[in-house]
Amino acid sequence: MKDKNRDYPYPQKGVRAAPDKRELRIFVQPWVHEGGSPGMPAEAMKFARRFSAVVASYPDQPELPAWVRAMVEKKVPVEDLARSLHDRLHRAPTEENQELALILANEIARMKGGAEALAAHGTPDLLARLSGTGGEDQ
């Protein structure tokens, strides 16, 4: 949202026109010579650390907890896996379980019948537990 007290102070240039193919050929060429600054000013480093702290990557695959491994070894139906995910999140919506839920939900989504199981159990619960009040189908 734009601050009502702060008018836009710059002449507007509009968007850059789309480059033609000749221009694009120039723009996408790999560099021939390069140089750079090996470091940063101390205040830039401080900001860079702050910036990095709010950048997430898709969660790396952690080692699956024992209860999930046990269910997989028993070859439980995907429906049961999704329901367990739902119950686990309901009982213990910890940070660790939330991250695991996101990863597991994607794994369940790969399985045959996974999308339906998630729709029945996993997705509504994920929305309710992880997205505050924003979930639908609840």
Add this chain to the structure above:
Amino acid sequence: MSLSFLTTGYEHVNKGGLQRLFGLGKSGRYNHISATHLGQLSFDAILSSIQVNASSTATANAILFSNTVLGIFPVGNFAGDFRQVATKKNTSPAFANMTDFGFNDRTRSILLVNTSRGPEFRVSFRDKFLDTWNATLDAQLGSQASRKGDPLMTWAAFPEGVSYLSSNQIYLQITQALNINIAWWPDYDASITYHLYLYLDGSNKLRGHCQRWSAWVEGGAKSDDVMDELWPKVVAGVSTINTKLKENLSGLSGFKDFYYLPGRQIAPTVGVGTGTTWEDVTLVFEL
């Protein structure tokens, strides 16, 4: 990682086929999902519909990138044509079929962004710096080289494997096409690129410096001669750009935080927005 919002991508229109879930934490600004990650999820270039659920703390944005320009030239993650699906906090989820927006099966990287947590002030990179760039470059180039049109003023978001740049940061990138005029010889194409890093200092003033610079000259008998002439000017340009940045950014101060959005987004996107990263970059300041 208490999530701010959750996004579901679908293989087919109207929530059909495979689905994948992506989330962004409440304290996070960005979650970047690269083509490699999408490939690991068997979800690279197959997304046809998407739902972005609302957050209770911010506007939820999912930005889908094609990683190409004009549908042909590969440009890497978080670049090229994009479609942005956004929903304001505490509202209904936003759903879109990408077939309606010319983006079916084109998503090769995804950026989730929390925006509008509070009052913001947005500035276009082109509006702020284009005139300064053109005037400075024209004064520096001399008679043997000239600008070919406006520069490409874009971003390098989370660049991987680029010397001097961090894969955890976002940089502004200016690439200028040049015409090199050689007496009694056909003209050569060339380009110069500068990557700029902007930051808020301890007094919450915006500052910036040139982090990386590079040049390209088209192949030919005179390439080395042209580069020998051009490269010292590129290097000398670094201190000039740093000086100009200091002058140009001096009026921007008193902000709590600062981040970027792709393209030109002076007004916040609601619903589905369309753009390309070559058009502009938006600097967003939290007040």
